[in-house]
Amino acid sequence: MASKVRLYVDHPLTKGQTVSLNKEQAHYLFGVMRLTEGTVLSLFNGSDGEWDAEVVSAGKRAGELVCADQTKPLQLPPDIWLVFAPIKKDRTDFIVEKATELGAARIVPMQTEFTNSGRINQERLQAHALEAAEQCGGTYVPEVADLVKFTRLIDDWDHSRQIMFCDESLVGAAEALGDVKGGPWAIFIGPEGGFSDAERARLNGMDCARAVSLGPRILRADTAAVAALTVWQQQLGDWE
Amino acid sequence: MASKVRLYVDHPLTKGQTVSLNKEQAHYLFGVMRLTEGTVLSLFNGSDGEWDAEVVSAGKRAGELVCADQTKPLQLPPDIWLVFAPIKKDRTDFIVEKATELGAARIVPMQTEFTNSGRINQERLQAHALEAAEQCGGTYVPEVADLVKFTRLIDDWDHSRQIMFCDESLVGAAEALGDVKGGPWAIFIGPEGGFSDAERARLNGMDCARAVSLGPRILRADTAAVAALTVWQQQLGDWE
Known part of the structure; x- marks a missing residue:
């Protein structure tokens, strides 16, 4: 009996591998999703691709699965970071x-001069990334870093990673990514209110940074993040 | 005294024009935003651009504004429709x-074979579009149409409007917009679960429709809507 359930586990996955479930996982699979012994679900761990696994023991607080066949290889995303200034909880999620x-x-959540929140719940955001990967069929879960200050981030920046920096003040002005090269990249999205003049000057002074416009309308920070990732993936990423 | 408040009004706007406020508007401006007589705010009506207007009378249930100068001309978007299958309330909003x-x-909200919700609250969605325009500095508010059945929509389709149709089954396969022409367009986004085989066949049979892929990962319907609009605006719209 096959189910459509996908579960992330922090466990190696190979053919015949037994995977023990913790309390939360057992509750989710057997309490919430009502899976029973014999049911087949999908497992992934972020590094071994996706595997069919069969429920061999289903308890209230524990359970065991056994891996059958690999159903997808690991699909790594391109080397693109999203660096953004956290906004309201819902929109950050x-x-x-x-x-x-x-x-x-x-x-990478980043604290800028105009960022309202001085802290984030990194664990909660990481769990959110994991759940998104479970739901969208991904085999990779991006790491969510801890909140870092803009100045610290730029001081320590590895200049071999190029920066696509979405500048609200460019609204209306045209600058596309143009003929840029591949390699490691990061997209920077400022908070509502944008980057400060000092931050903008700092970014503009970096050889590896390039300001781009996201069209003639002002976008909210969350919209800008999605639009910028789309533009990057289409021009430099794996959308072909 | 200037405020950053922007308000949509269903009223002609010209220099010296008096604009009477209804109860909700008066409550919002004077109760919620605490504007007082003499404050200047921004007005737009979707057709006359954006205007500075001064509060000349502020009451609990009514009020009056007078238009001063135009601060932005009307900025119409390109002729692109978003046709989508409504999903959960939050994600539809x-x-x-x-x-x-x-x-x-x-x-245009569209009811497809796999669309869960058989009705929408058109007024609420229209109010949502209006609020988004207020917040993002827009001078135009897109009309939100009533829910229409896929078959009815396609039966009545004006074939001079091209369709960019986001086909989940193309995930991984490469087809970009390519060398297509401008003119009126519509983006079609299916529900979770995608279009049915019959719907897909119907779309593929239309000369004016073109299936596109949005990359190698499965996107939720709301992500697909944002990504597709970004792709279209960048290639055929007003992002230059």
């Missing part, structure tokens, strides 16, 4: 979900 | 908000 779906390799 | 920000000219 949304950005993490959408970045996972659109194939960001790493998600 | 989100699609309408994002479509407004990204410059859709018209938003």
